Amino acid sequence: MCEQRDKFISEKLSLMEERCRRNKLSLTVQRRAILENLASRSDHPTADQIYAAIQGKITGISRTTVYRVLETFVQLGLAQKISNPEAKARFDADTRRHHHAICVNCEEVIDVHAPDLDSIAIPDVGQAFQVTDYSVNFTGICRNCLAKGGAAHITERGVVS
Ligand SMILES: [Zn+2]
Numbered sequence: 336m337c338e339q340r341d342k343f344i345s346e347k348l349s350l351m352e353e354r355c356r357r358n359k360l361s362l363t364v365q366r367r368a369i370l371e372n373l374a375s376r377s378d379h380p381t382a383d384q385i386y387a388a389i390q391g392k393i394t395g396i397s398r399t400t401v402y403r404v405l406e407t408f409v410q411l412g413l414a415q416k417i418s419n420p421e422a423k424a425r426f427d428a429d430t431r432r433h434h435h436a437i438c439v440n441c442e443e444v445i446d447v448h449a450p451d452l453d454s455i456a457i458p459d460v461g462q463a464f465q466v467t468d469y470s471v472n473f474t475g476i477c478r479n480c481l482a483k484g485g486a487a488h489i490t491e492r493g494v495v496s
């Protein structure tokens with residue numbers, strides 16, 4: 336697992352070098368540190384969480400820089416942003432199609448790999464919109480929160496509150 340993670344990080348970093356070169360972006364220490372941190376974790380951090388993790392290591396880095404760099408990574412296809420309208424944007428270095436389960440209590444996000452969900456037919460959403468991608472978000476209660484007694488009650492719509 337650890338070796339796999341190391342391999343993933345180094346592949347990500349070389350992909351970044353290539354994408355930066357192609358887009359004539361300089362390969363800054365900040366960009367490298369931010370991608371390295373994002374690729375090393377699987378908790379789908381917010382920009383603030385990445386900032387907190389690297390702030391002591393990279394001198395003079397600002398929160399704004401972290402936000403901006405993460406947006407650049409999304410544009411370069413190095414990371415994806417998990418959309419959850421109710422919460423802060425979360426970032427994921429894994430850009431392959433996969434899905435997420437989100438805890439409504441603590442906002443933990445875990446990966447869901449389910450081949451059945453990877454090939455669903457895109458419904459007709461009308462002429463005014465062209466679907467380019469999708470992912471499925473499941474909401475519920477994570478194991479930690481369940482263990483702490485943060486038990487769920489499931490409403491009629493299946494929404495846990
Ligand atoms: Zn939780």
Ligand SMILES: [Zn+2]
Pocket residue numbers: 379427429433434435445446
């Ligand atoms: Zn993910």
